[in-house]
Amino acid sequence: MDETDQAMIAALRRDGRASFSDLAGQLGLARATVTARMERLMARGEIQGFTVVTRGDLTAMPVRGLMMIAIEGRGTERIMARLSGLPEVTAVHSTNGRWDLIAEIGTRTLEELDGVLMKVRGFDGVSASETSLLLSTRRAGRR
Numbered sequence: 001m002d003e004t005d006q007a008m009i010a011a012l013r014r015d016g017r018a019s020f021s022d023l024a025g026q027l028g029l030a031r032a033t034v035t036a037r038m039e040r041l042m043a044r045g046e047i048q049g050f051t052v053v054t055r056g057d058l059t060a061m062p063v064r065g066l067m068m069i070a071i072e073g074r075g076t077e078r079i080m081a082r083l084s085g086l087p088e089v090t091a092v093h094s095t096n097g098r099w100d101l102i103a104e105i106g107t108r109t110l111e112e113l114d115g116v117l118m119k120v121r122g123f124d125g126v127s128a129s130e131t132s133l134l135l136s137t138r139r140a141g142r143r
Contacts, residue, residue: 061106
């Protein structure tokens with residue numbers, strides 16, 4: 001991915017609904033060039049998809065947090081499967097360093113969040129955890 005591809009992706013992060021003509025104008029490229037590059041980025045899997053975040057996405061589960069989880073032994077796959085089965089868990093990420101997994105959690109109340117944290121801490125194989133509440137969210141490249 002070259003600088004032009006990165007600039008195109010940055011422009012899409014600012015406005016995911018920008019037309020190819022708008023992108024071409026912003027980047028000083030021909031519309032055909034933008035079209036060809038977009039097709040190539042999608043075919044190579046650099047762009048995985050497009051999404052919409054609605055106000056309801058944030059207000060339905062206003063209490064959000066990241067739970068970092070340490071796992072003893074080789075139970076990572078089993079714990080990932082259990083986490084993925086919890087409706088409050090919106091994503092599970094494997095990582096390196098001190099923590100083995102990071103779970104994104106969303107609930108309506110702090111009490112519900114506490115219940116989810118207690119449940120996860122009770123999973124066989126979870127040796128430690130640390131949770132940070134998400135206070136505000138800004139999308140990359142947006143104001």
